[in-house]
Amino acid sequence: MVKSKLASNDPSATQPTAGSEPDTAAMHITLNPSATSPATGNRKPLTSPSKPTAVFTEHSSNGGGGSGSNNNNNSSNNSKPIGKGGGGDDGGGSAKSPSRRKNSDEENDVIGDLIGDYGKWQFVMTFLLSLFQVPNTFHIYSPTFQAADKSFWCRRPTHLNNVTIDRWRNVSSSQENCRMLNYDWSTLTSAQVSMENFSLPKNLTDTVACSAWEFNPYDKLGNTWSSEWDLVCDKEYLKNVAEMFFLAGVATGGITSGVLSDKFGRKMMLFISAVLQSIFGLALYFADSFEFYLVLRALLGIVSVSVTYAGLILAIEYVDGKWRTIAGMYNLFPLPVSYIMISGIAYLTQDYRNLQLCIGLPGVFLCLLWFVLPESPRWLLCKGRIAEVKDVVRKAAAFNNRPLPDNLDKLLKPPVDEEETAAGVCELFRSKYLRLVTFCFLCVWFSMNLIYYGLVLNMNSFGGNIYLNSALAGLVEIPAIALAMYIINRTGKKWLFCATFFAAALACLCAAIVEGKPEFLVMKITFVMIGKFTISAGNTIMPVYTAELYPTAIRNVGVGACNLAAGFALVLTPYLSMLTKIEDHLLMTLLTAWCIFGGVVIIFLPETMQHHEHEERDEEKEIDTQLTV
Structure with missing residues (x-):
């Protein structure tokens, strides 16, 4: 887990810990509570000259698209994280107190404040x-x-290809598909086998495993692994x-x-x-x-x-x-x-x-x-690639018709990694x-x-x-x-x-x-x-x-x-x-x-x-x- 703090002029500022993000490598930043009026709980504009303080949490995962449960921090100065609740098309919405949030899906960070929770840009992307x-x-x-699975039977010898399939399967007893009567088929002709009264000696019961197969061409399955590489029996x-x-x-x-x-x-x-x-x-x-x-x-x-x-x-x-x-x-x-x-x-x-x-x-x-x-603006911010973050944020905000604050550079400070455990x-x-x-x-x-x-x-x-x-x-x-x-x-x-x-x-x-x-x-x-x-x-x-x-x-x-x-x-x-x-x-x-x-x-x-x-x-x-x- 990596925690990084942006510089703050308010040493008493409470630094709420990121609650419980979705199961991804999402990075959550909670702005300095001093940006919120303790008296009213109303958000000050993002253009406020005060420098933001953020608690930065990075985690990654191999799956899932969920969110964790809410992490409500009760600080001594009644501070509230800046963020927008579930936004509309432009990602807007009223700020919500942590105590009123029932699910940390409503956690917000500085990226969300800048480009909106969900707007036209997010929909397209x-x-x-x-x-x-x-x-x-x-x-x-x-x-x-x-x-x-395709229906199949033992392959007819080349010189017996003119024999119908049903006739061949009856004569050769290849109904079980994997074995046939052990007989020297080279001694027979297509004409002999095709005769209705033709049959092999009744005392012939010895069978042998088929070495090749034919597959039903009329089953509407076409050529499959089975027919290509004889994956049968x-x-x-x-x-x-x-x-x-x-x-x-x-x-x-x-x-x-x-x-x-x-x-x-x-x-x-x-x-x-x-x-x-x-x-x-x-x-x-x-x-x-x-x-x-x-x-x-x-x-x-x-x-x-x-x-x-x-x-x-x-x-x-x-x-x-x-x-x-x-x-x-x-x-x-x-x-x-x-x-x-x-x-x-x-x-x-x-x-x-x-x-x-x-x-x-x-x-x-x-x-x-x-x-x-x-690239993910949150991942870029995590890695300190601020110029790329700005580029993504500007394009996304413009697409969502959201104005950006003048102090954008101050809001997008690169995190400082502490010792990682x-x-x-x-x-x-x-x-x-x-x-x-x-x-x-x-x-x-x-x-x-x-x-x-x-x-x-x-x-x-x-x-x-x-x-x-x-x-x-x-x-x-x-x-x-x-x-x-x-x-x-x-x-x-x-x-x-x-x-x-x-x-x-x-x-x-x-x-x-x-x-x-x-x-x-x-x-x-x-x-x-x-x-x-x-x-x-x-x-x-x-x-x-x-x-x-x-x-x-x-x-x-x-x-x-x-x-x-x-x-x-x-x-x-x-x-x-x-x-x-x-x-x-x-x-x-x-x-x-x-x-x-x-x-x-x-x-x-x-x-x-x-x-x-x-x-x-x-x-x-x-x-x-x-x-x-």
């Missing part, structure tokens, strides 16, 4: 950033179509390995991307990752061996998650106040839209290579946004409260990712039309995210989050009951979509809720640990589809169990919005003291 989620979603979801598990490589890359990138983003900047990390994502994504189109394909998928996973995290952090640092939570959740909207888009693209291409080309190209055009998107993993278990929160969230993040991606990445295991199922899965997530955004600040997060797990459990249980019954296929798909709707709402709430329960000083470490648990779940999800080959009901039954488990664990967590504000402030002060002494 966050919208452009959200577009980076489109290729990310494409790449993580593409195996649903690229690795789809004893090689079928390699399809899951390919997806596991990608998700292992996601887990690895999730651990490192936050640190690199803090060091090199959000914009730099975003665009380096986006360029590499485009290169690896397009290189997959030309991959001529499965081994090379695996390596590229792993590298693609590493850079894709870096695009996600850097873009999310940048989006949240563009805004201020209550808009931080909304910006983090707003960044998720392209996900369901991308599910729908890739379903249509896959249906039109019906070839895994052509699909890969189509989903790799959008990233190339997004790289051009380098000339439009600025990094929070370690051990801090997550220092107190009873932190041990409880950490253990619960490790379980919840593991469960959520296993359930969410267990549904998303196994759409081809649920029966029905894979393209329609995938489009519906994206369609139901749009209102789920919108609903979560609407009510998340109007009610407690704990019970809403808990309800999403239990509702998903009920839907998955109903789907498990009707599993394996073709006459109930539509009903099963309906239950699966209900489960997808509810768990998507929970997936939107999870990072926000996690951010609120961890004190600022160790939030980065806490969410990093949660991401590690999520990474383990991601690596397991490709293998869930194999459960249906063991027993029809096993997959949905397992997802039901994890839904119930996650919901029960959430019951033990506190409700931050109503019950935990004072406890968290005390906890944060304790941790902050231990780390800075």
Whole structure:
């Protein structure tokens, strides 16, 4: 944790500690309380000649778009931090006393005072950033179509290619797909095999494993991994390995991307990752061996998650106040839209290579946004790059039609770093409260990712039309995210989050009951979509809720640990589809169990919005003291 103070002429000025920011590398600056009239509590203009004092807190994270709970400081001079409450289009709004704030989303800093909490500039920038989620979603979801199961059978010998497929499968007894009768087929002709009364000796029962296969050309799946590299029978598990490589890359990138983003900047990390994502994504189109394909998928996973995290952090640092939570959740909207888009693209291409080309190209055009998107002004201020901060602030303020004060140079003083003490993993278990929160969230993040991606990445295991199922899965997530955004600040997060797990459990249980019954296929798909709707709402709430329960000083470490648990779940999800080959009901039954488990664990967590504000402030002060002494 880094604390920096700007010079002040008021030695008695109270220096409130940053409360609890969103789970990003956001930098919060509280101006000198002397800029506020003690008598009236009204804000003096930013052009006040008094020099500002700021407490500067930097923290970074690998995920989440949430905000922490409020940190109300009761100073002896009744000082109040300068800031604007949730602004309108121009980021305006009345100043709010800390004692009246129920959520630290309404924390404000000098950047927010200058350019507004949320205005036209922030809307355009966050919208452009959200577009980076489109290729990310494409790449993580593409195996649903690229690795789809195709019907297959043992390949006909070349000289028997004129024999119909049905006739060949009957004569060769290759109905089991992986084995055929052990016979010297070179002694037969197409005419002989095609005769209706032709059959092999009845005492011929010895079979041999097929060495090559043919795949159904009329299943509307086109060329897939299976047909390209014969990933069937004893090689079928390699399809899951390919997806596991990608998700292992996601887990690895999730651990490192936050640190690199803090060091090199959000914009730099975003665009380096986006360029590499485009290169690896397009290189997959030309991959001529499965081994090379695996390596590229792993590298693609590493850079894709870096695009996600850097873009999310940048989006949240563009805004201020209550808009931080909304910006983090707003960044998720392209996900369901991308599910729908890739379903249509896959249906039109019906070839895994052509699909890969189509989903790799959008990233190339997004790289051009380098000339439009600025670096985070809060990160630049943290690094003391004042000239660049001024440039961003002037452009943003002009776009938002906000006048800048004459003393801009005084307001944007570079912070002075004190000796930095990094929070370690051990801090997550220092107190009873932190041990409880950490253990619960490790379980919840593991469960959520296993359930969410267990549904998303196994759409081809649920029966029905894979393209329609995938489009519906994206369609139901749009209102789920919108609903979560609407009510998340109007009610407690704990019970809403808990309800999403239990509702998903009920839907998955109903789907498990009707599993394996073709006459109930539509009903099963309906239950699966209900489960997808509810768990998507929970997936939107999870990072926000996690951010609120961890004190600022160790939030980065806490969410990093949660991401590690999520990474383990991601690596397991490709293998869930194999459960249906063991027993029809096993997959949905397992997802039901994890839904119930996650919901029960959430019951033990506190409700931050109503019950935990004072406890968290005390906890944060304790941790902050231990780390800075």
